[in-house]
Amino acid sequence: MNPKRIGADLAVVARGYYRNPAALFFSLIFPLILIGLFGLIFSNTGTTTVTLEVLNENPHSPLVTKFLSALNNTTVVKVAVVPASTVSASGFSAWLGQNGDPVGLVIPATFTTNYSSGTQVNLTMFANPQDAAAAGEAEFAVSGVANAFNLAKAGGSSLIQLAGTVQGVGGTNLVYVDYLIPGLIGFSILTSPMFSMVDVASSYRKEGLFRQLSLTPLTRSEWLTSRIAWYILLTFAAAGIMLGMGVGVFDAHVSLNAGLIPYLVVGPFLFVSLGMLAGSVAPTPESAAVIGNIITFPMMFLAGTFFPVSEFPPGLQTFARVLPLYYVIDGMNQVMLFHNTMRAAADLAVVVVAGVVVFLLAVRLFRWRDA
Amino acid sequence: MPAAIEVEGLVKRYGGLTAVDRIDFSVPAGSVFAFLGPNGAGKTTTVEILEGLRQRTSGTVRVLGLDPWSDGAELHRRIGVIPQEFRFFEKITPREAVEYYRALFGSSVDPDEVLGRVELLDKRSARFDQLSGGQKQKLGLALALSNDPEIYFLDEPTTGLDPHARRAIWNVIRSIRAAGRTVFLTTHYLEEAELLSDRVAIIHHGHLIAVGTAAEIIAAHGGPARAVFEAAPELATRLTARLGVAARASGGRVVVDLAGPHDALRVLSAAEESGLPWSSFSTERDTLEDVFIRMVGEMDDGALKGESAP
Numbered sequence A: 001m002n003p004k005r006i007g008a009d010l011a012v013v014a015r016g017y018y019r020n021p022a023a024l025f026f027s028l029i030f031p032l033i034l035i036g037l038f039g040l041i042f043s044n045t046g047t048t049t050v051t052l053e054v055l056n057e058n059p060h061s062p063l064v065t066k067f068l069s070a071l072n073n074t075t076v077v078k079v080a081v082v083p084a085s086t087v088s089a090s091g092f093s094a095w096l097g098q099n100g101d102p103v104g105l106v107i108p109a110t111f112t113t114n115y116s117s118g119t120q121v122n123l124t125m126f127a128n129p130q131d132a133a134a135a136g137e138a139e140f141a142v143s144g145v146a147n148a149f150n151l152a153k154a155g156g157s158s159l160i161q162l163a164g165t166v167q168g169v170g171g172t173n174l175v176y177v178d179y180l181i182p183g184l185i186g187f188s189i190l191t192s193p194m195f196s197m198v199d200v201a202s203s204y205r206k207e208g209l210f211r212q213l214s215l216t217p218l219t220r221s222e223w224l225t226s227r228i229a230w231y232i233l234l235t236f237a238a239a240g241i242m243l244g245m246g247v248g249v250f251d252a253h254v255s256l257n258a259g260l261i262p263y264l265v266v267g268p269f270l271f272v273s274l275g276m277l278a279g280s281v282a283p284t285p286e287s288a289a290v291i292g293n294i295i296t297f298p299m300m301f302l303a304g305t306f307f308p309v310s311e312f313p314p315g316l317q318t319f320a321r322v323l324p325l326y327y328v329i330d331g332m333n334q335v336m337l338f339h340n341t342m343r344a345a346a347d348l349a350v351v352v353v354a355g356v357v358v359f360l361l362a363v364r365l366f367r368w369r370d371a
Numbered sequence B: 001m002p003a004a005i006e007v008e009g010l011v012k013r014y015g016g017l018t019a020v021d022r023i024d025f026s027v028p029a030g031s032v033f034a035f036l037g038p039n040g041a042g043k044t045t046t047v048e049i050l051e052g053l054r055q056r057t058s059g060t061v062r063v064l065g066l067d068p069w070s071d072g073a074e075l076h077r078r079i080g081v082i083p084q085e086f087r088f089f090e091k092i093t094p095r096e097a098v099e100y101y102r103a104l105f106g107s108s109v110d111p112d113e114v115l116g117r118v119e120l121l122d123k124r125s126a127r128f129d130q131l132s133g134g135q136k137q138k139l140g141l142a143l144a145l146s147n148d149p150e151i152y153f154l155d156e157p158t159t160g161l162d163p164h165a166r167r168a169i170w171n172v173i174r175s176i177r178a179a180g181r182t183v184f185l186t187t188h189y190l191e192e193a194e195l196l197s198d199r200v201a202i203i204h205h206g207h208l209i210a211v212g213t214a215a216e217i218i219a220a221h222g223g224p225a226r227a228v229f230e231a232a233p234e235l236a237t238r239l240t241a242r243l244g245v246a247a248r249a250s251g252g253r254v255v256v257d258l259a260g261p262h263d264a265l266r267v268l269s270a271a272e273e274s275g276l277p278w279s280s281f282s283t284e285r286d287t288l289e290d291v292f293i294r295m296v297g298e299m300d301d302g303a304l305k306g307e308s309a310p
């Protein structure tokens, strides 16, 4: 491996991209469109009535009844009271998930006494991140009614308020766009190198560019390394764009930390090598495209790109764990959303091992020259 | 002089087709070797085997003492190549391409100097996909020059070039030879081969049918030298009677085969003695092209007859 040769090749690749608007579009503008599109769809607040499951731990209180009918009067939500005997507050999130209810609210036992004595009342809300629209509407209605009650009480201080952030159905406190960011970064880590490397591998061979390169001291591993370096750069740019949009425009609650960086490096390393491998084993450009699609499409949708894998039926969850992209996206989720370092490291290890194996296979199997 | 290229019993089969069939030749270092043959004769196949781009079926091949296939990496640092159809990255400019090669080979050529040699300086900032066919070919030569190689393999470097550009490439080949480098050149232009090369080989259907200097090949395979008059056909009758050799008349020309280099005077005297008028007298002999066309034609006729025999 000679860094000077890798650098020279990288310069050629970068200039080629820069002069090819279509390639740049897919690598940088496409992620922007993706996050914009999904962000808009799922942060959209419509006018349909949402059923709000209310776990009332403070029954037989005229004040609570008044509060709930005020909620109904907003016409934004329709209250469905869940008796405290059905489920406890701690199991409520799971209960909502099982019943497929998108939003839930807990009225604490202390609601009436605290309100009357001027002590703060904390309401807990749950929302399914897959149904961000319902979550947004319910949150809007609950905080509106709470404001009205606060104003009615002398002083108008925020007596009743939603406790912290909205809790997620299923036990997490996340909204859809939060899942979307690691997912879409993963999508871009997968698709941008896979599609183009499969094409490069077969078309360079067909056009004799590999034979031309074989006549120089550039080695196959240097060539592949330069491509990997290029896609790492592109991935950083695409991830930057998506994080900027997600946090800046759609209020995603992701934490930005250096733990993300290893995924932005080993992800492209794995998928550039995989694309090269797929393109090399295929006899023609047409079959290369087919092989590339067979590998890419399941990962595009089932590895946690657009929807959290935890929302999948169990069989599909098992399948997702076979897909290398799952570990890239899960790792980024652990780093950015759940702060689970151990699991993030385990995910990273899977990606590194897969990357090394695929890289070595690709270098071995792709041929500069034919017999 | 040591041989830069040595080939013995080289065979290349593509499935059932034998593209190169037991050929032997050697190319002395510092010489220009022209490899001629009609389309599909096996030229590119042979060159690619010498360059280490293709694996041979059998035989021995040594280029700079190396086995081109198994020692490819080492060989490629020391040779320069223009493939028959030179393709490169679409968006690169000639200048960038030479700089790229310079970096890959760790050489210290001046890109503008190299592009100047192949007369491509005016297009140094154009993108490859906007170059004409001839300009692409020139860039191929520029890249071959950029690591100052010991042997150049040029597969039809002047095909499709205009006469001016062709001469520019010839000059580059001459300067390469003057610098003591070896050139292996395939071409369809017999004149080019005669002009530039020290030795020539003719390949046909995978067989070498002639190897040597152009003069040697003409001497061995060409017809005898001829005396040519521009005259009326009667002269032919008179000359045949006087000389005892058949003189041929056609298209206002009368042609007599010469027995040897000093036979011309005898023929000329016979013409003078006939008293018939003639307007010009000259001697001529076969060019390499005449020989090439005759040999290839005869082989094909033979092959056709052979095939039609039961």
Ligand SMILES: Nc1ncnc2c1ncn2[C@@H]1O[C@H](COP(=O)(O)OP(=O)(O)OP(=O)(O)O)[C@@H](O)[C@H]1O
Residues within 6 Å of the ligand: B014, B017, B019, B037, B038, B039, B040, B041, B042, B043, B044, B045, B046, B084
């Ligand atoms: N990759 C290949 N697979 C199968 N047959 C091939 C292949 N390459 C060449 N041939 C065949 O081998 C023979 C020699 O081809 P080659 O390219 O060496 O000819 P050439 O002398 O360079 O011809 P030209 O003057 O047209 O360039 C031809 O009959 C050709 O069809």
Ligand SMILES: [Mg+2]
Residues within 6 Å of the ligand: B043, B044, B045, B084, B155
């Ligand atoms: Mg050829």
